[in-house]
Amino acid sequence: MKKQLADMNASITTARTLSEALPYLQRYAGAVVVVKFGGNAMGDEAAMAEFARDIVLMRQVGVNPVVVHGGGPMINDLLKRLGIESRFVRGKRVTDKATVEVVEMVLTGLVNKRIVQAIMDEGGRAVGLSGKDDDMMVCVADDPELGFVGRPVEMNVQVLRDLFGAGIIPVVAPVATGMGPNETFNVNGDTAAGAIAGALKADRLLLLTDVSGVKNAAGEVMTQLTPQEVRDLTDSGVIAGGMIPKTETALLALEQGVRAVVILDGRIANACLLELFTDHGAGSLIRSTEPRVKPRET
Numbered sequence: 001m002k003k004q005l006a007d008m009n010a011s012i013t014t015a016r017t018l019s020e021a022l023p024y025l026q027r028y029a030g031a032v033v034v035v036k037f038g039g040n041a042m043g044d045e046a047a048m049a050e051f052a053r054d055i056v057l058m059r060q061v062g063v064n065p066v067v068v069h070g071g072g073p074m075i076n077d078l079l080k081r082l083g084i085e086s087r088f089v090r091g092k093r094v095t096d097k098a099t100v101e102v103v104e105m106v107l108t109g110l111v112n113k114r115i116v117q118a119i120m121d122e123g124g125r126a127v128g129l130s131g132k133d134d135d136m137m138v139c140v141a142d143d144p145e146l147g148f149v150g151r152p153v154e155m156n157v158q159v160l161r162d163l164f165g166a167g168i169i170p171v172v173a174p175v176a177t178g179m180g181p182n183e184t185f186n187v188n189g190d191t192a193a194g195a196i197a198g199a200l201k202a203d204r205l206l207l208l209t210d211v212s213g214v215k216n217a218a219g220e221v222m223t224q225l226t227p228q229e230v231r232d233l234t235d236s237g238v239i240a241g242g243m244i245p246k247t248e249t250a251l252l253a254l255e256q257g258v259r260a261v262v263i264l265d266g267r268i269a270n271a272c273l274l275e276l277f278t279d280h281g282a283g284s285l286i287r288s289t290e291p292r293v294k295p296r297e298t
């Protein structure tokens with residue numbers, strides 16, 4: 001009897017949660033949401049399955065999600081086994097000819113297919129691509145010090161719209177072509193996600209990572225930031241390391257017409273759903289306009 005009551009209460013809570021999600025479901029129907037899934041946020045098989053389930057649910061309720069993934073730790077592992085040292089400058093990997101081959105192999109071969117498979121296992125349809133497919137992302141060298149690290153200069157995202165139309169979830173590896181023949185560039189996952197979100201003028205860019213958001217000098221997570229606050233925290237060195245490409249990406253994406261960028265903790269359960277479909281929100285929301293009365297609304 002006690003168990004029956006407990007089950008009933010749990011079901012009532014589920015029904016209430018669904019009902020409360022209605023305004024958000026209505027708001028995001030038809031929206032484009034680009035989700036950057038970082039290597040550190042990927043975790044174990046269960047975490048991967050849960051992420052995939054959230055993405056499939058988004059698609060099911062009419063959102064057009066694009067997954068852009070990282071895989072830094074997986075690249076580090078293979079480079080280590082091959083005796084190649086990993087070095088980062090301002091959060092980006094210094095990439096020579098040998099390294100770019102390993103990066104492409106790991107990202108397009110291993111990580112991309114693992115995510116595609118996880119989405120298929122949850123009943124969604126997914127297709128894996130890299131920035132090279134259909135010339136989606138064309139780059140120039142970002143900085144001579146970094147070698148074959150690309151900065152996207154030309155985006156052709158029609159293939160993503162075609163996949164939306166077919167009900168298919170695109171999963172994109174951050175590897176791109178250059179202007180010359182047979183060039184390959186390693187693109188930071190955040191940078192690639194921002195360029196794709198900008199080209200699609202996405203409603204949301206979600207950058208999933210392994211911290212609960214952007215922290216201030218006191219170590220507290222800032223739930224909302226303006227671009228100016230981001231610049232100030234960067235100038236004072238509070239935003240550092242891997243957070244730099246994320247916040248740089250956020251500012252560039254906003255300039256290109258993305259409505260808002262959220263940096264959130266991919267390790268917490270159902271992070272994407274929490275951000276999109278509940279009053280609660282998650283992580284740090286960055287956008288140009290001042291907050292309105294209801295804090296998470298745009």
Ligand SMILES: Nc1ncnc2c1ncn2[C@@H]1O[C@H](COP(=O)(O)OP(=O)(O)O)[C@@H](O)[C@H]1O
Nearest residue numbers: 038039040209210213214215238239240242243
């Ligand atoms: N102000 C800051 N707030 C939060 N994290 C920061 C900040 N400055 C630097 N970081 C670091 O940035 C890291 C996230 O970047 P990164 O490790 O590249 O993530 P991912 O692999 O998920 O892309 C955090 O783990 C944290 O150590």
Ligand SMILES: CC(=O)N[C@@H](CCC(=O)OP(=O)(O)O)C(=O)O
Nearest residue numbers: 038039070071072092093188189
């Ligand atoms: C230029 C550059 O730094 N490219 C990244 C690409 C993968 C990535 O961004 O992975 P995470 O999101 O897991 O960090 C790299 O080589 O590690």
